[in-house]
Amino acid sequence: MDDLDKHILALLGADARISIATLARRLQVARSTLQARLERLESNGTIAGYTLKLGTAGRMGRLRASVLLSIETRAQAPCLTRLKSIPEVERVFTTSGRFDLLLEISAATTQSLDAVLDQIGAMPGVRSSESLIHLSTKIDRAV
Incomplete structure (x- = not known):
């Protein structure tokens, strides 16, 4: 390049x-x-697609959270398959350290956020989870 x-x-x-x-x-x-x-x-795969990035007005009224998951050995593939079927799950990253996966989720209401967190926590293969609710954005350099 x-x-x-x-x-x-x-x-x-x-x-x-x-x-x-x-x-x-x-x-x-x-x-x-x-x-x-x-x-x-x-x-060559450098550009995978063209997408929309919502601005502040488009994100208004959405609750955002990061969820850290600890997964049982050999359960990552089935967990990822289940996570793909949950529309509120926007991104999933593998991580190093105490947790195996980092999820970025978005929901319209606290009730739907709570339901999604319960659904994720109850998935077979999930050992533990920790949720971090986003309050405000101070810096956003994402493209």
Whole structure:
């Protein structure tokens, strides 16, 4: 990946809806060059897709939480399968340390958040869980 690829990714990270013509103009490259670069970045897996990032107004009224899970040996694959079926589970990370998985979840109400936490805690293979409810965002550098 060269500097042009990195600049393409940075601009798309800031605004994935930017037009190819505008992107080519900002990068001072031909539109055909940019199109070829995008196709290559998509085909080699660097760009997995284009998505929507909700702003503050879009996240209003949503409760967010991080859940740390300790999983029994050999139970990770079945747990991940079950977690994929829970729409409130937005991201799952493997971790090192005391916990095996870190989940990011979002729910509309405290009741639905509570129900999701109960559902996750009751899954076969889950040894223990710890929930951290997000109160406010102080820094957000995520692309």
